[in-house]
Amino acid sequence: MKTGTLKQQWLGNGVKAEVLAGIVVALALIPEAIAFSIIAGVDPQVGLYAAFCIAVVIAFVGGRPGMISGATGAMALLMVTLVANEGLEYLLAATVLTGILQVLFGVFKLSSVMKFVPRSVLVGFVNALAILIFMAQLDHFEGAGWQMYAFTAAALFIIYLFPKVSKSVPSTLVAIVVITGVVIFTGSGVSTVGDMGALPDTLPMFLIPEIPLTFETLAIIFPYALSLAMVGLLESLLTATIVDDMTQSDSDKDKESRGQGYANVATGFFGGMAGCAMIGQSVINVKSGAAGRLSSLVAGTVLMGMILLLGDLVVQIPLAALAGVMIMVSISTFDWNSVFTIHKVPKTDAAVMVVTVSTVVITHDLSIGVLAGVILSAIFFAAKISKVKVTNIAEDTAKRHYEVDGQLFFASVTDFIKSFKYDDTVEEVTIDLNKAHLWDDSAVDALERVKTKFEQNDITVHVVGLNKESSELVERAAAAMKAGGH
Amino acid sequence: MYKKILLAADGSDHSIRAAEHALALANITANSHIDIVNIIDSETAKTEVLKFGESHMLDDKRREKLHGVEDVLKSEVSYEVHIVHGEPGPTLVKRANENDYDVVVVGSRGLNNLQSMVLGSVSHKVAKRVNCPVMIIK
Incomplete structure (x- = not known):
């Protein structure tokens, strides 16, 4: 296993495969970037700018060619209270700080520290993430009419059954297009993306977040940045290992940590929210034939181009369709195998997983859950190991x-x-x-x-x-x- | 007659029984060879990375899962284990058609029951698209 030459790194399985996969990923990224912005409580443009910046920057500086990064649910969930209490500018500043922390993490070659996060905590992490994404969708249904339920059900129907007809177009996109079409055509007054805030009409611009540069500001954003940095790296390095396995090649985890950092610094200055690698999108990318850096670059630019060209249509996407996509995302994020085999794994592992999940669900904070899981496993380990x-x-x-x-x-x-x-x-x-x-x-x-x-x-x-x-x-x-x- | 045999196996009980049939076919002809092919799809890759972590550990665990199948063939016939990544149906079809196998042996159901319920079974896809004879073990 080796990382390959520059040409191999960029072109992976060939230009055509990379470009096609990049387009497929861009199409699948759009609804997710919008939906994750809504979870974080910011305008859809913040998530879209993030997806664009991160995908483009990581194409150049990432350590795992073939992996896709962007705005993610895990990160969005961590910033909810910061956005609600302090507003967008503080989020952008926290995003830059997240990036700086991640770069430091990579520079000091700390990726091996991730070994100390036990597998059962990781499983708990993805399961908790799935549950939180699902729970975030329930808000959209509060006080909504029957149309909301009907359109969401229809979206899920298309998402799961369209692959039987064709696999070349992401079924999530088909669901979005069909449901949006029906809503526009029937003129039913369900809430849409446009109701949730502004969409980009220009390319992102370099701006320094408007925050007072004081110690007090740092005290506010530092805890958020630390959680974001840790959770972002956790998910990114996990995704990198999955891509390593799928493509049967190795990758530089410290370079990936630094790359995630540069990408977050850039996205913070260009008005985007912090992000990380995405398991689902990376799987789509590799399955579509990509293994190089080019697909990530294509995905980012195509996404931005489509938003600028089709913005008027994007605002009309009903939330019901996005909720359908997010429910699918949560179902595929959840590690079902861990539930089906829970009676087979050691009781302590099962306990750690359950504690991680419940801590996250109660606190709505993935980093606290991971910490609780790590501490509990350390205690179990010490107790277990000293028994003869x-x-x-x-x-x-x-x-x-x-x-x-x-x-x-x-x-x-x-x-x-x-x-x-x-x-x-x-x-x-x-x-x-x-x-x-x-x-x-x-x-x-x-x-x-x-x-x-x-x-x-x-x-x-x-x-x-x-x-x-x-x-x-x-x-x-x-x-x-x-x-x-x- | 059946000199070069492809046995699709994932370590399930079905695939162990498939191995027994593959062995019976192999015994018809002298010097026959069985390629055990285990296909890892993206869902399995994700689950196993979560469960076992590092990649060298994964290879060992995957080989371990196939021990039951190997036990059937061991000291009976020449065989080789291949662990391949991709979507089970198309990957198996491609491999079978590109390598001139005399027969392909697959179990009718693998470890992944849920998927076969949703997407239809891999074995039927294989039977339809592979050029050589296909034996589906029920």
């Missing part, structure tokens, strides 16, 4: 067989040594370490002490089943003893 189980079977009157199950290290050796019956009447004992692992010198010492204690009582000890690393550790310790002249 020693069972013994008397084979006959002269022999006893001990089976050790667990991790032997400084925290568990005390219990380990206590688990043996040294004043036994047998002549021989076997200590079976097949299910154990020795981790440090304390473990080697403890094993020696157990042996010595048995031998003091004239019981012969056989140690069996040491795994490779453990026996290497024992040998090293023995060699060190010799070298030390003992």
Whole structure:
């Protein structure tokens, strides 16, 4: 696996494949960018500018060719209170700060820190994200007439069944076009994108957010920027790994972290909201044949071009159609496998997943949920790892067989040594370490002490089943003893 | 007659039974060879990345899932495991038609029941579009 030459990085599977995939992605991005703006509580143009800026910038500086980034639900959900309390300018400033934090994260090569986020927390994260996106749609139905329900149902119907007819056009776009057409034609007065705020009529322009440059401002935006930076990287690096797997190629995660940072700095100055990589869009991109940077560039520019050309039509998209798209997004974001197999995974993993999800649903903050999940798994891990189980079977009157199950290290050796019956009447004992692992010198010492204690009582000890690393550790310790002249 | 056999397998019980039939076909001709092909679609890729994380771990886990299938063929016939990414139906059809297989053996249902309910089964698509004989194990 290698990252490939510049030409390969840009053109992936060829110009034609990249351009076509980029167009498909642009079409699928438009409804999502608008819907995520509505979730965040800003004008649709903020999300559209973000999708444009991020997709274009990341095409040049991202670490994972073939991945698509833009305005996302995870990020939108984190900014709701900031927008509501402080307004758009503070969001733009927070977006720039998010980018700076992410660049630093990449510069200091911290992508490996993500390893400390356990898988069950990640699963909880995507499930919580799906639930929040779904819940955000319910607001649109409050006090709405039957048309809202009917159009949303019709949109979902098209989204799930149109792929049976053709897979070359995103079914979400078909749903949007059809539902918008029906609404315009029948003149039914359902609420539309136009009711939610302004759409762009020009290209985004460079503007410095209008905020007082004081410590107080920083105190307001920093916590938001920190959550946005962490959640953005979490989702981006997760998406990058999925794209790595789908395309059977490797990618530079630290470069991707920096790239996400540059993209957010740029989008903040051009009037867009913070964003990150998008799992769904990246999957669409790769499935449509893209593997290079070009598709992301095409997606961004086509999206902007379409909005500028067709703005008058875009404002007439009914919210019902967008709600349909978002419900689909939440269904496909949710990791259903984790629910179907919840009885099969270890109970602690299931608990961590459930705690992550419920924390997020209660606090509406993905970063708090992730933190809670990480802490809980650390506690479970520490408790689990320091437990050593020693069972013994008397084979006959002269022999006893001990089976050790667990991790032997400084925290568990005390219990380990206590688990043996040294004043036994047998002549021989076997200590079976097949299910154990020795981790440090304390473990080697403890094993020696157990042996010595048995031998003091004239019981012969056989140690069996040491795994490779453990026996290497024992040998090293023995060699060190010799070298030390003992 | 059946010298070069493509066995589509995902490690499910169905695919283990498919392996038994593939072996029976292979035994008709001397020196036959079975290619076990496991296709990972985007949905599976997403789920497995979430579940197992890093990519080298994924390869091991995927090989592990096929052990049941390998056990059937081990020491009986020459075989090779291929893990391929793409949409199951089209990817399998493409591979079968481009590599001159004498027969393709597929289980009628894999691990992904939900998908086959929504989209129709992979095996029927394969049967329709592959040029060589196709054996669907019920």
